Amino acid sequence: MSAALDLAPLWLTLRLATVTTIILLLVGTPLAWWLARTGCRLKTAIEAVVALPLVLPPTVVGFYLLVAMGPHGPLGHLWQSVGGEPLVFTFTGLVIGSAVYSLPFVVQPLQNAFESVGNGLLEAAATLRASPLDRFFTVAVPLARPGFLTAITLGFAHTVGEFGVVLMIGGNIPDKTKVVSIAIYDHVEALEYSQAHWLAALLLAFSFVVLLGVYAVNRRYRLAQA
Amino acid sequence: MSSIKVRFALARGDFRLDAEFEAPGKGVTALFGQSGSGKTTLLRCIAGLERAPGGFLAINGEVWQDETRGHFLPTHKRPLGYVFQDARLFPHLNVRRNLEFGWKRTSVAQRQVAFEQAVGWMGLDKLLARSPQHLSGGEKQRVAIARALLTGPKLLIMDEPLAALDAAAKAEILPYFDRLHEELAIPLIYVSHALEEVTRLADHLLLMAAGRITAAGSPSQVLTRLDLPLSHLDDAAAAVDAVVAGHDEEFGLSYLDFPGGRITTPRQPFASGHAVRVRILAKDVSLALDLPKRTSILNIFPARVAEIVEHNPAQLLVSLTVGEARLLARITRKSAALLDLQPGMEVYAQVKGVALMP
Numbered sequence: 001m002s003a004a005l006d007l008a009p010l011w012l013t014l015r016l017a018t019v020t021t022i023i024l025l026l027v028g029t030p031l032a033w034w035l036a037r038t039g040c041r042l043k044t045a046i047e048a049v050v051a052l053p054l055v056l057p058p059t060v061v062g063f064y065l066l067v068a069m070g071p072h073g074p075l076g077h078l079w080q081s082v083g084g085e086p087l088v089f090t091f092t093g094l095v096i097g098s099a100v101y102s103l104p105f106v107v108q109p110l111q112n113a114f115e116s117v118g119n120g121l122l123e124a125a126a127t128l129r130a131s132p133l134d135r136f137f138t139v140a141v142p143l144a145r146p147g148f149l150t151a152i153t154l155g156f157a158h159t160v161g162e163f164g165v166v167l168m169i170g171g172n173i174p175d176k177t178k179v180v181s182i183a184i185y186d187h188v189e190a191l192e193y194s195q196a197h198w199l200a201a202l203l204l205a206f207s208f209v210v211l212l213g214v215y216a217v218n219r220r221y222r223l224a225q226a
Numbered sequence: 227m228s229s230i231k232v233r234f235a236l237a238r239g240d241f242r243l244d245a246e247f248e249a250p251g252k253g254v255t256a257l258f259g260q261s262g263s264g265k266t267t268l269l270r271c272i273a274g275l276e277r278a279p280g281g282f283l284a285i286n287g288e289v290w291q292d293e294t295r296g297h298f299l300p301t302h303k304r305p306l307g308y309v310f311q312d313a314r315l316f317p318h319l320n321v322r323r324n325l326e327f328g329w330k331r332t333s334v335a336q337r338q339v340a341f342e343q344a345v346g347w348m349g350l351d352k353l354l355a356r357s358p359q360h361l362s363g364g365e366k367q368r369v370a371i372a373r374a375l376l377t378g379p380k381l382l383i384m385d386e387p388l389a390a391l392d393a394a395a396k397a398e399i400l401p402y403f404d405r406l407h408e409e410l411a412i413p414l415i416y417v418s419h420a421l422e423e424v425t426r427l428a429d430h431l432l433l434m435a436a437g438r439i440t441a442a443g444s445p446s447q448v449l450t451r452l453d454l455p456l457s458h459l460d461d462a463a464a465a466v467d468a469v470v471a472g473h474d475e476e477f478g479l480s481y482l483d484f485p486g487g488r489i490t491t492p493r494q495p496f497a498s499g500h501a502v503r504v505r506i507l508a509k510d511v512s513l514a515l516d517l518p519k520r521t522s523i524l525n526i527f528p529a530r531v532a533e534i535v536e537h538n539p540a541q542l543l544v545s546l547t548v549g550e551a552r553l554l555a556r557i558t559r560k561s562a563a564l565l566d567l568q569p570g571m572e573v574y575a576q577v578k579g580v581a582l583m584p
Contacts, residue, residue, distance in 0.1 A: 123275055124314035126301040128328030129377055134302075138327075142318045 008175055009183035010202065016091070016179060017159040020098040024106040024155045025148075027099070032110035033136070051108070053101045058164025065097045066169050087169075094170045094177055098159045105154040113147020114140060146218045153214040157207055228286055230255065230381070230413055234271040234278040243267050243278070243437040249415075249430050251286040254407060256424040256445075257417045258456070259434030265417045268434070269385050272415070273308050274301040285381050285413070305336065307374025309384040313366040315358035321369050322354040328377035338378040338412075347409065348372040348402055364395035368402060382414040388423060403427060421456065425449065425465045425505050426583040450545050450552040452535045457543055457554055462508045464553045470500045486549025490524040491580055503583040508543065508554035510578040515565055517574055525577035529553065531569050534562065542567075546575055553577075 031050070035043060053061055068075040069087040075096075076087050087093035117140050125135040141148070163181040170177030172186065180199055187196035228251035236243040243264045249255040259265050270276040272283060274291070277298060283291040290299045307328075315324050329341060345351055348368040358366060367387050374382060388396050400423075406414075407427060418424050424431065424445070431448040433441040433456070441448050445465040449456050456462060468484035473493060480494040482502060489504060496502065518526060529546040537543045542562050544555040553575055557567075567573070 120310070120312065120314050121316060123301070124308070124310060124316075125327070126275070127273060127304075127306065127308035127377075128373065129302050129331035130327075131302050134331075139316060143316075 009178050009180045010199070012091075012175065012177075013160055013179040013181075016094055016098060017156045019095050020102060020159045021106075021152055021156045023095065023099050024102060025152065028103065028106040028110055028151065028155075032107045033114055033140070035107070035111045036114035051104050054104050058101065058162070059168060061101055062097065062165040062168025065093075065100060065165065069093050069096065069169060089169070089171045089173060089177060091176055094166060094179075097165045097169045098162060101162060101165045102155045102158045105158045106151040109147045109150040109154065110144065113144035113150075116147075117143045146221050149214055149217060149221075153210055157210055160203065161207070228252070229284075230286070230415070231282065231284040232268075232272060233280070233282040234268060235280055236267065236271065236276065236278040238267070241267070241437060243271070245434070245437065245439050247432055247439045247442055249432065249442070250413065252411060252413050253429035254414045254416050254427045255430040255432060256428035257415060257432045257434055258419065258421070258424050260419055263434045264437040265419075265434055266385055267437075269308075269383055269415065269417060272381075273306060273383060274299060274304050288380070305378065305380045307377055307379035307382045309367070309370045309374050309382070309387050311386045311389050313358075313363075313370040315361075315366055315369055315373075317358055319358075320354070321350060321356050321358065321361070324358065324369060325350075325354075325373050325376055328373055332377045336378040337376070339375055341376065344372040344375045347375075347405060362395065363391045364399045367391070367399060371402070371406070380412055382410070382412055384414065384416045386417055386419070388418070388420070400426070421459060421461055421463070422505070425463060426503065428465075446552055450554050452533050452543055452545050457508070457545070458537060462543075462554055462556070463505045464508070464551075466504045466506060466551045466553070468502055468504050470494065470496045470498050470502060472498055484549070484551050486547075486551040487527040489577075489580055491582065494582060505581040505583055506553055506577055507579070507581075508556040510580075511546075511553055511555035512576045512578070513544065513546075513555055513557060513561070513565065513567070514574045514576060515571075518576060521576070523576045523578060525580065527553075527575050527577070529573055529575040531567060531571045531573060533569055534567060546573070548575060 035047060066088060067073050070076050071080060071086060079087055085092070087096065121139055121143070122135050125139045130138060161181065163185070166177065166179055166182060172178050172182050180203055184196050184199045187193070187199070230249045230251060232248070233246040234243060241264065245264065245268050257265050257268070267276065271278050271281060279293060281291050281293050283289070289297060290304050291297060316327065319327065325341070325345070329337070345354070348371055350369060350372055353361065353365060353369070358369070361369065371387070388399065391399065416427055428445045431443060431445045432439055433448060433454060441451065441454050446467070448454065449462070450464050451457060466484050468482035468489060471481040471483040471488065473480050478493045480491050480496075482489040482491060482504060484504070494502070527548045529548045532545045532547050532552070534542055534544050537556060540558055541556055542559050544557060544567070546553045546555060555575060
């Protein structure tokens with residue numbers, strides 16, 4: 001097998017992680033903001049639901065997603081009734097599954113960051129004529145910057161490293177659902193150890209560099225704030 | 227029309243706020259009360275940070291809240307400036323950007339002071355590029371005050387702005403308050419539990435206890451009322467408004483006229499005609515039945531005993547009228563018995579010390 005063939009799973013993985021992270025930021029930011037500020041009784045229950053993927057085996061999450069996204073499952077049925085392609089064993093299905101599985105890795109850092117911003121500065125902004133949305137974008141978001149960086153990194157890296165959920169709902173279709181982690185597994189199964197080595201090492205180096213970058217930036221930010 | 231009308235009632239656990247008052251539409255209204263009396267809660271209602279069900283608030287004829295008609299302006303739509311006890315500067319913005327935060331969100335028509343003017347008043351020229359983390363406590367409060375002024379408020383609210391500062395920082399910032407007092411055309415509600423600040427700054431005084439307004443009036447009245455707790459504090463004092471009448475350069479003295487007599491003080495750096503407030507502590511006033519002669523005390527005023535109450539088993543509090551002014555005297559019960567002091571008696575009040583509050 002040539003090295004060129006092997007890069008396809010890599011690009012697919014990066015594409016999946018990027019799309020998933022963007023969707024998670026769009027969904028997770030308002031959710032984290034709400035969780036950080038609400039006095040609603042449902043808060044605890046919703047926090048627990050968000051955290052479920054942290055403790056469940058990926059196969060459990062994958063199994064339920066497979067059922068839900070199948071043509072007879074609620075999600076798959078809804079999707080197809082509005083004209084969508086079947087979800088299972090497609091890139092779209094993979095994005096949905098990854099988003100669910102990586103949700104706590106984005107929501108929790110954001111919620112912590114928003115909570116640490118506190119009420120005082122938002123009240124001060126209100127007395128300075130800033131509307132609620134204005135306060136969110138000019139006070140809460142800038143002050144929660146380290147939380148955003150952590151959320152983006154963890155969401156992205158966790159999607160890159162995912163295996164079980166992908167296997168359950170995506171299968172192993174080249175260019176559509178065959179991501180790096182699956183490709184490595186394939187190589188090992190086929191006893192192509194050198195190919196597996198290349199991909200595994202790339203993933204390891206990538207993860208290390210990303211985390212190193214995040215910690216360095218967050219450290220500098222904290223020093224600048226202190 | 228030219229007044230602040232406030233009515234708020236609110237229950238928070240064990241605490242009940244039930245405050246109603248009307249105060250002048252300009253000058254400093256000081257809200258004085260012990261910790262936990264509900265001062266901050268009342269301010270938060272005025273700012274719209276708390277919503278009281280039956281609340282009403284009108285500032286110089288503009289109704290900001292009238293819940294009987296379902297009217298409630300949210301905080302960011304109320305033209306007010308709020309200076310918090312802890313300054314609350316934005317840590318991610320430098321001083322200039324903190325000042326610009328409200329300024330940029332205020333329409334040109336609503337602005338009352340120029341940017342440079344507010345910076346100048348509060349002495350911030352050299353601090354503009356600094357980050358709030360590198361400011362002293364006093365500097366932070368000055369930035370917070372300028373930031374509030376730059377929104378062109380129709381009401382300025384200050385919640386114990388000096389409480390978190392040490393004595394040196396207080397001394398440094400008080401002259402800025404005096405300037406504010408002189409320059410400001412809008413009403414200022416100033417909350418404090420320090421009697422000296424209140425005596426210095428207040429044009430109108432509100433007393434608060436257990437969520438209610440218990441007294442209101444001019445400082446000279448409220449401070450000297452013996453039925454109120456202020457006159458029973460250790461540093462109880464009367465506030466007398468006076469005007470610089472002249473100076474005696476030979477002896478290095480200044481003369482201050484008040485509606486009741488002439489006060490002699492060490493030379494003051496004010497021109498004749500300058501209005502000053504004089505603080506006279508109750509413990510610095512003694513009483514005599516005859517005009518004392520051959521005494522070192524220069525400030526002796528004919529007075530009439532208005533009221534006498536017990537302060538503690540050994541001491542009495544006496545309120546006096548001196549012309550139109552009122553003084554407090556704290557004397558021993560034994561002296562009162564020896565002089566056979568009674569309300570209505572003509573006496574001489576000897577004042578050992580006066581403190582000027584420019």
